[in-house]
Amino acid sequence: MLLRPKHLLGIESLTADQILFYLDQSKPFQEFQRHPLKKLATLRGKTVAVAFFESSTRTRISFTTAASRLGADTMALQAESSSLKKGESLIDTVRTLEAMRPDGIVIRHSSSGAPEFVAERLEIPVMNAGDGTHEHPTQALLDALTIRDRKGKLEGWNVTILGDILHSRVARSNIYLLSKFGARITLCGPGMWVPAELETLAPNVRRVSRIEEGLDGADVIIVLRVQSERLHEPGLPAAEYILRYQLTNERLRLARPDALVLHPGPMIRGLEIDPAVADGPQCAVLEQVTNGLAVRMALLYHLIGGAPADAPHPAKE
Amino acid sequence: MRVVEKRQLLSAKEIDRTLQRLAHEIVEKSGGTKDLALIGVRRRGVPLSERLAKTILAFSQVQVPVGILDITLYRDDLSTVGPQPVVHSTNIDFSVDGQDLVLVDDVLYTGRTMRAAMNGLFDLGRPRRIRLCVLIDRGHRELPIEATFVGRTVETSDTEIVEVRLQEIDEEERVMLVDRVS
Numbered sequence: 001m002l003l004r005p006k007h008l009l010g011i012e013s014l015t016a017d018q019i020l021f022y023l024d025q026s027k028p029f030q031e032f033q034r035h036p037l038k039k040l041a042t043l044r045g046k047t048v049a050v051a052f053f054e055s056s057t058r059t060r061i062s063f064t065t066a067a068s069r070l071g072a073d074t075m076a077l078q079a080e081s082s083s084l085k086k087g088e089s090l091i092d093t094v095r096t097l098e099a100m101r102p103d104g105i106v107i108r109h110s111s112s113g114a115p116e117f118v119a120e121r122l123e124i125p126v127m128n129a130g131d132g133t134h135e136h137p138t139q140a141l142l143d144a145l146t147i148r149d150r151k152g153k154l155e156g157w158n159v160t161i162l163g164d165i166l167h168s169r170v171a172r173s174n175i176y177l178l179s180k181f182g183a184r185i186t187l188c189g190p191g192m193w194v195p196a197e198l199e200t201l202a203p204n205v206r207r208v209s210r211i212e213e214g215l216d217g218a219d220v221i222i223v224l225r226v227q228s229e230r231l232h233e234p235g236l237p238a239a240e241y242i243l244r245y246q247l248t249n250e251r252l253r254l255a256r257p258d259a260l261v262l263h264p265g266p267m268i269r270g271l272e273i274d275p276a277v278a279d280g281p282q283c284a285v286l287e288q289v290t291n292g293l294a295v296r297m298a299l300l301y302h303l304i305g306g307a308p309a310d311a312p313h314p315a316k317e
Numbered sequence: 318m319r320v321v322e323k324r325q326l327l328s329a330k331e332i333d334r335t336l337q338r339l340a341h342e343i344v345e346k347s348g349g350t351k352d353l354a355l356i357g358v359r360r361r362g363v364p365l366s367e368r369l370a371k372t373i374l375a376f377s378q379v380q381v382p383v384g385i386l387d388i389t390l391y392r393d394d395l396s397t398v399g400p401q402p403v404v405h406s407t408n409i410d411f412s413v414d415g416q417d418l419v420l421v422d423d424v425l426y427t428g429r430t431m432r433a434a435m436n437g438l439f440d441l442g443r444p445r446r447i448r449l450c451v452l453i454d455r456g457h458r459e460l461p462i463e464a465t466f467v468g469r470t471v472e473t474s475d476t477e478i479v480e481v482r483l484q485e486i487d488e489e490e491r492v493m494l495v496d497r498v499s
Contacts, residue, residue, distance in 0.1 A: 004401075027406055028406045031408070037439070040391070041436075042390045042391070
């Protein structure tokens with residue numbers, strides 16, 4: 001199996017070695033973020049299409065900055081698509097993209113499977129920036145990098161994911177990734193957001209409904225954003241979510257003393273997370289953002305640019 | 318690609334003597350060690366720069382700062398190499414602004430590596446001066462690049478390769494001239 005697959009569609013199909021390769025390759029790019037001059041010519045002349053069919057500021061800016069710092073040009077396509085026109089509008093857009101001949105495409109779409117759909121139809125590498133409720137591979141990679149840096153290793157942690165797991169592609173990608181490294185995963189949230197099927201995603205995954213139980217012994221806590229639409233569904237007003245699931249300092253004390261708190265962002269202070277925790281020493285959200293840039297640069301470097309696999313190698317080196 | 322060893326260019330002892338001489342030359346031609354810093358170009362420039370710094374410390378009692386530079390991201394041949402080469406860390410934990418830098422590498426050949434190294438250094442700041450120290454200059458320059466400090470100049474043909482083998486990386490210590498055989 002290729003150490004470096006052509007696309008980055010998800011974590012599920014990656015091996016632990018492939019994941020470690022990308023994490024290790026992110027390190028030089030972490031250092032790069034501290035350079036006074038953050039502009040390389042490595043991908044000069046390459047164009048990266050950044051096609052976001054779902055609104056996002058942070059991830060889009062992160063990918064665009066990553067491409068730009070590598071010296072590539074970006075094509076920004078932002079379109080909010082109605083979920084009713086799923087298949088059709090995607091085909092049309094794919095054809096338009098093809099005509100503009102980018103060297104790679106980063107795609108976020110509200111339909112699970114959209115990046116794979118695109119990868120099957122284009123010759124160029126495809127990077128998944130989040131598809132429906134399916135996967136968000138770069139988020140899981142940057143979370144893993146943050147865990148490894150802060151806690152010294154990636155293997156064998158007790159990881160608690162807190163919140164709306166059902167609708168979270170971040171949760172799924174993290175479950176796939178961390179379980180490949182022997183994590184014991186606890187999914188904790190309101191019953192209707194933590195259905196039984198989630199336990200089948202990977203080995204060593206369990207569900208609990210009480211936060212006290214969920215945090216007991218946790219080394220890493222991933223706090224998920226509560227999507228405001230969900231709070232209007234019957235059964236869980238905001239006040240009750242806060243009462244039962246908000247991560248406060250008091251609750252954080254139930255976890256291991258050096259537990260790491262991660263959040264994919266954007267945080268809603270006072271809802272899923274107490275501002276005191278968000279601003280506290282155990283919370284690594286700002287490092288996550290910096291690491292996100294490094295991870296995306298490493299991925300763009302390896303996936304885009306360079307000759308095709310059958311190009312002749314030069315004799316030197 | 319098959320290679321055949323043609324002859325030894327430097328023995329372990331000769332490498333050591335050459336480095337000793339280069340260390341003295343660097344300090345002499347810099348008028349001392351003020352603002353002096355060595356930058357080892359990955360891979361083999363790194364142990365060479367460390368050895369030079371150690372020698373300089375021994376005779377001048379000054380610990381000249383040593384940095385490590387990886388030039389992968391600055392190469393000019395990335396679109397022809399095939400899958401992207403693995404990137405390694407650059408580790409220069411001091412400011413290069415105003416510094417008198419000496420880039421250290423094992424072999425100077427086309428000069429493209431040094432061009433890339435200079436690009437890398439300029440991303441970090443504005444050195445006062447950059448000079449180059451190499452163990453072997455094998456000619457065949459493709460860019461206007463010169464080394465101030467040269468261990469040995471060797472005439473080579475296009476098919477030949479100069480292999481510097483250092484204990485820290487290759488677990489043996491000598492410089493070989495090898496030839497490509499088709």
